[in-house]
Amino acid sequence: METYPITIGKITRHVPVVETLPGVHIPLVEIMGDVELVQAAAEALVKHLPPETDTLLTLETSPIVLAHVMSAISGKPYVVVRRKRRPYMQDPIIQEVESLTLGVTETLWLDSRMAEKLLGQNVALVFDVVSSGGTMMALEKVAKKAGANVVARLAAFHQGNSKLPITFLSEIPILQTA
C-alpha cells in the first residue's frame, strides 16, 4: 500500500494514499482514533486562538475530537454543528453546503439550544482538514446566523486550494499521476 508521511509537531504518520478520481491520489488523513496526533494538533492550534476567542465551533464528524481536546486545553467551550437533523432539535439553523469530499450537497443543522450559546460570541472555527473551503464557508454562515463573530479559521491540515484565509499546521499535497 502506498503511503505518505504527515507530521504535526513530533508526531509523524504514514497514511494511505487513496485514488479519489482517476489519476488523482490523496493522502488520507484520519485523526479520529489517533490520540497522540489529536493531542499534538490541539496543542499547536490553541496557540493560534486569538485572545478574544470565546467559543470553538466545529462540525461532524472527524474534527470533533480535535475541538474537544482544544477545549480541554484552553478552557474555552465548544459547539458541534450536526450533519443530520436530530429528532430533539427545535427551530434549528439550517445551512446547505456543497461538499467536494462527498460530491453531493449536504446540510448542516444546529439546534436552537446550541445556537443560543453562540449569540454574541467570538468563535474560532476548528477543522481537521480543509480542502475547497466550502464546508468551512457553510460553517461560517451557521455561526453568523447564530449571531456569532468568526475571529479565526483553524485547521490541522490544508489540502488543495481554499478561498478562505486559514491558519493550518501542515500542507497535504494532491498527488497527480499520468
Next chain:
Amino acid sequence: METYPITIGKITRHVPVVETLPGVHIPLVEIMGDVELVQAAAEALVKHLPPETDTLLTLETSPIVLAHVMSAISGKPYVVVRRKRRPYMQDPIIQEVESLTLGVTETLWLDSRMAEKLLGQNVALVFDVVSSGGTMMALEKVAKKAGANVVARLAAFHQGNSKLPITFLSEIPILQTA
C-alpha cells in the same frame, strides 16, 4: 424549560427534558461539548474495562469523544464505526441497525482498513447512552464480522429497557405524563 439532573462522579448537569412522543418526556443527554462530563465518565468507565481488553469500539457521533478520552486514559486504541459511507472506503463492513432514536433504519459502515485493526482483538463497546440496545447489538455484529471478540459493553447512561447486559454509570428515566 423543564430540566432533569444527571450526575456522573462529581459532575451534575441539569439537562433539558424533551417530548419525543406525545406524553413521553426524556431527559436529553449530550456529552459532546462538555469536557468535564466526558472526563468524569471516561475516568469511571475505564475502571470497568476488563484487563484483557485490546481495543475500544464506538460509533458516530456523540460517544466518539468519550471513547477518545477513555483511549487517552487507558492507552488502549479506539476505532470509530461510521453511520455514512465515506468515499475512501474499500470493501467496508455493512450492518443495518434499526434505531429507535431516529425511528428509521440506519446503516453502519466500517472501512476494511479499520476492520483490520479489530481482527482477533478483544474489544469493549463504548456508548454514551444506551436505550433499546438495538444500536449496540448492531455494533456488536460489526465487531464480530471484523473478527473481534466483544468482552465488554459500556455506557455512560442507560435509559429504558435494553436486551443486553450493559455496564453503565447512571440511569436516566423515561418520564411519562398523563
